[in-house]
Amino acid sequence: MTDKPKTYDDPVTRAGDNLFEALGFSAERADxxxxESDREILQLIAMKKQVMSEIADWMKEGDIKQITAAKILQVSRPRVSDVVNQKTEKFTLDALISMVGCIGKKVHLVIE
Incomplete structure (x- = not known):
């Protein structure tokens, strides 16, 4: 016996719609x-880019090829390419910090 897919009566939040308003917040609070969410996302992207730049600089300074870097960073060569090309959406911050640790660098977190 096969299960029928579930159907939902709830509307789908479309791209461009305000998710917070769809969740029931007032228009002012949703804005x-x-x-706030946009600021946090931009801050996270900036942190990821900073860590990615450290890795790319390490590769340039040491004339380290992607295949060699991949072995040291314990990732695949395409992942190294993604780091060098700053494809931030493909990485979590903690994954990038782990990679930096593999090259002997330390990360200090400052909360203000």
Whole structure:
């Protein structure tokens, strides 16, 4: 016997819609939450780019090829390419910090 797929009566939040408003927040509060979320996302992307730049600089300074870097960083060669090309959406910050640890660098977190 096969299960039928579930159907939902809830509307789908479309691209461009305010997710927070769809969750029931007032329009004003939804806008505030969206702005806060956008700032946090931009901050996370900036941190990822900084760590990626450290790895790319290490490769340049040491004239290290991607295949060699992949072995040292314990990732595949295409993942190294993604780091060098700063494809931030493909990595979590903790994965990037682990890679930096593999090259002997330390990361210090400062909360202000």
């Amino acid at each position: 505030q939450l969206t702005q």
